[in-house]
Amino acid sequence: MPKRLKLNADSGQYRWAVSLLAVAVVLPTVCLLWFMTEAIDNERFVIRQKLVLFHTDQLEKARRTADGDWARRCRRLEDDNDAHPYRRLVEIVAQGGCDAVLMYDPSGRRLYPVLSTEADRTGGPSDVLADAWQLEFVDRDYAGAAERYEQHALSASGYRRRLAEWVGKAPPLDDRGLLDALIGQARCLAKLDRMAEAIAVCRQVAFSPLADGADVGVLSRIANARLLMLGWMRDRRQYDGLLEETFSGLLDMLYQPNQAGASLPADQNLFLARKAMDIVGQSPRLQSHRRQIGGAPLERLVEFEARSLALADRFAASSDLDAWEPGRLQPLEAADDNAYGLLHRSERSVCFALLSGQTVHAALGEFIGSFQSDAVECRITDDAGRLIVGPDEPRTEPFVAGPIGVYLPNWRIELFFREGDVLDRAAGERIAVYTWTGTLVIVLILISGAFAARAIGKQVKLNRLKNDFIATVTHELKTPLASMRVLVDTLLEGHYRDSQQVTDYLQLISKENGRLSRLIDNFLTFSRMERNKQAFQMRQTSPAVIARNAAEAVRTRFDKPSCHFEVEITEDLPDVTADPDAMVTVLVNLLDNAYKYSRDDKHIALHVTSEDHSVHFAVSDNGVGVPRRALKRIFKRFYQADRTLSRRAEGCGLGLSIARFIVDAHGGTIRVESRLDHGSTFTVTLPAKG
Structure with missing residues (x-):
């Protein structure tokens, strides 16, 4: 087969092999990419189903928890022990759960909040004190008014005798005028800037034992006396001890009944509590004083009672609550803060609680917290469609939705995945x-x-x-x-x-025979190189002997008129450790190449020198030279720089590869310097002995 056809056949086989290899690589890669895409999509689907099942189960658990929580809230409104409304109020505020409350007995009578006009219908000033009131508020005769108040107090049912009898006993109802007279006297003394006398007189009322068994009217007057004393003493350091004692006494009267079961009306209680808070804010000496009643902060009690009074104005009678369904949280119409009402009925009372939107949100906090996460957010709406928590307009459809519980039957919770590829993050x-x-x-x-x-x-x-x-x-x-x-x-x-x-x-036959012998030797050497069977007989050898033997091997061929061959060997060369025959082969190959690739007028030289503990064998010629791009490849097997020239010159491209193999085995180097049309120089360097 011609060489061109063989090359074409090799190229065709190579292309077929590469094509089959490409199919073998690309097809599994495409299949693997398809499998990865399907696996990732399937993983997203599995993760989504797991999230849906997990949150559905979590929602059911949260519903049961919410039902139990709202049941406890309703039980807080019950009157199990016939407790006074104020005690129940303080407990409700301390535990939290609502913002205002109305309490009724089974007959519909309101137990809380009770106003002053409902609790004490005889709470106005006595007609006996009309002349003293005239002097104080009309004539502005404070000294005369103080004297007249004192006269009324002394003549009121034998004042001094009665004071001794009041200790540990409930005062009669007609003693309200006596207390009004004493308070009036103290008030006028204060206006006259006789503060010590005013405090002394007012103290008789404020710390009288009457409070334990008094009715609403007497309690109101004692509480007012304590409030007056606080206002007079807050800027006078000589009364520090009495100031704290009076403030504690006032707190003891707020939001709790006395031993007889009487308590201050809600409106008066709210007024006194607000005044007490103002006094605390203006008096540094009371900043660290306790401001809690029964575990409930005074500020929260004030806010709670203010809302309760406003709620009482809206629902004046228990019949106004007949339309409310017990045990169900319903929106309170016309409320400013999305407030809700909760009606609870028991055998002994009816309670109506008000819950602001903020309180409802806090009450649902644990419920909401069961779902809120980096991946999921929840949205809750009431039965009127009002938003309680969550985004106003969700961007996606909810993956889980349903009711909240028994007490919030028409309320709805929806769970959404947050923005971003949540499924990718989850999976x-x-x-x-x-x-x-x-x-x-x-x-x-x-x-x-x-x-x-x-x-x-x-x-x-x-x-x-x-x-x-x-x-x-x-x-x-x-x-x-x-x-x-x-x-x-x-x-x-x-x-x-x-x-x-x-x-x-x-002679021609002998020449061709020598040529044939060299070719066979090269082929045999190449074969041994390929099989790593080439063995060298290393011994101490003179570089001059190697050079002379190589020159003698080519002398017959170079001995022509057209060939000028020069051998120059430096004296006193150090010996080298080498296989002499192998090194002669190297030099013969180099000299043979120099002869083949030189022109008709040949100039070939062999120089042997020593430098830096090395021996250098240099073969020079004036031949065609080696192209620069071929300098790094001429030592490869079968490589020939000039294919055209190689067909005219004998050889098969093995000489230089064999030379390099032998030199490398001797621990030396071979290099070439060449210029086109100016010749080449091949230098073999071997380490010197010793």
């Missing part, structure tokens, strides 16, 4: 495993494909090299054999003129 770890595994497999496939392609390419190159080698060997062996056959046939047939022509033919 991120699994997807990352899939992605990295798939990427690793794809990389391994590509690397394997690259190695396979490289192996195929190397195999194709080896096949091509083998074909070239066979063709070269055949050509190189055939040429000298053909020449020798022609010469031998000529001699055998007797076609010669004389003995000189016979001698010439025999």
